[in-house]
């Protein structure tokens with residue numbers, strides 16, 4: 001009865017959408033390849049969260065930093081805006097025993113890596129860990145997975161990781177596609193659905209094959225050295241990533257690296273522009289700054305739900321530069337789930353740029369009256385005929401949403417109060433125990449009820465009820481007839497975004513039962 005109880009088989013109702021995606025993804029390479037996310041339903045919008053590397057490097061990555069950051073993420077409003085995945089990067093968190101098994105570094109992480117995961121799950125956040133496809137991680141401080149893929153992925157599953165970033169240092173001639181495919185197989189064998197983040201910095205051109213292997217892949221070199229945000233490197237990464245727009249979509253994302261928003265070295269306009277560019281590229285939004293010490297401006301940028309809505313749009317289209325006006329870039333090609341279009345005018349120059357965006361730039365006919373929402377000023381104007389005029393300050397952006405109507409709905413933002421419930425029951429007593437998990441939708445439309453996957457163990461049943469924008473999963477446990485011991489189930493629930501009908505990322509949480 002131990003281990004995840006869910007089945008990965010797709011239900012029939014998802015098939016047409018899967019086919020559509022598969023056709024899009026494999027247009028270059030392997031026609032047999034299927035999206036990894038077809039089976040696990042993970043990361044159907046770009047993952048959002050936090051990793052320590054950009055700000056901290058290796059020091060001080062430890063349990064206190066990760067826990068304080070988890071608390072800061074909740075307190076700052078970032079959790080309510082959709083950020084969920086966090087954990088140590090190359091944070092010296094495990095070593096390998098002589099037997100080959102990975103063990104937690106208890107000096108740095110006294111609760112152990114499973115204990116740290118429980119802390120994160122208890123706050124309604126998702127647990128991210130890090131490793132490497134080679135023999136050692138980049139600084140050589142931790143073992144890599146080479147030759148230990150299956151036992152390492154089992155350890156990550158036992159620690160209850162929901163996301164694993166796999167780096168590409170010390171790979172000594174390994175082939176990226178083969179190495180990452182083996183790691184994918186090892187993750188699947190370990191039985192815990194997990195977001196798989198490939199980090200080969202574009203080596204092996206993962207945009208051509210990795211949609212069948214993982215959920216996101218780095219397209220570029222590191223955006224900065226620890227603690228040193230670099231505007232010019234950010235611009236290089238954006239330029240390289242933009243060219244790959246056709247490879248991105250639900251469950252398979254280009255990753256131009258973690259955010260530098262809020263790190264020292266960037267002014268307010270640069271922070272806003274950087275965040276807008278990453279949203280426009282449907283990039284993973286993995287913050288890299290110190291969440292415990294943020295200015296009001298950084299919080300406002302990182303939690304702008306209207307900008308995040310562009311990134312998290314259910315259609316998952318990566319925007320691109322459709323035209324330049326002098327140095328100013330007009331980014332478009334990003335239709336959104338309600339039929340509106342996202343537009344970004346970015347001015348990288350040192351003088352203000354007056355720019356006219358035409359209806360044609362954004363895919364509308366000239367004669368159609370348009371409403372324009374400014375996603376930083378939070379103002380709607382219109383109806384306008386023919387074109388939109390903006391003047392953009394140096395290094396700044398105008399981020400707009402253009403629509404035929406004056407309503408600008410927000411796609412669902414799913415926020416859970418916890419991702420784990422734990423029960424204790426006495427053996428040989430027919431106790432019935434109930435523990436809820438509540439999941440809110442901070443988007444603007446009402447969601448249908450979450451649909452819990454069949455295949456739960458006999459000791460667990462789950463029903464879902466709705467009240468306003470919250471849905472409560474009632475987890476009912478009956479320990480009658482169970483022997484003493486530990487029992488575990490992973491509950492999966494699926495849903496559809498009501499306006500587009502597209503599947504939403506699957507929701508998973510752990511249920512533990514201790515029979516004593």
Ligand code: GLA
Nearest residue numbers: 053089090138139167199222
């Ligand atoms: C690589 C990755 C970074 C970070 C470091 C850790 O450089 O690209 O994001 O994980 O390794 O050493």
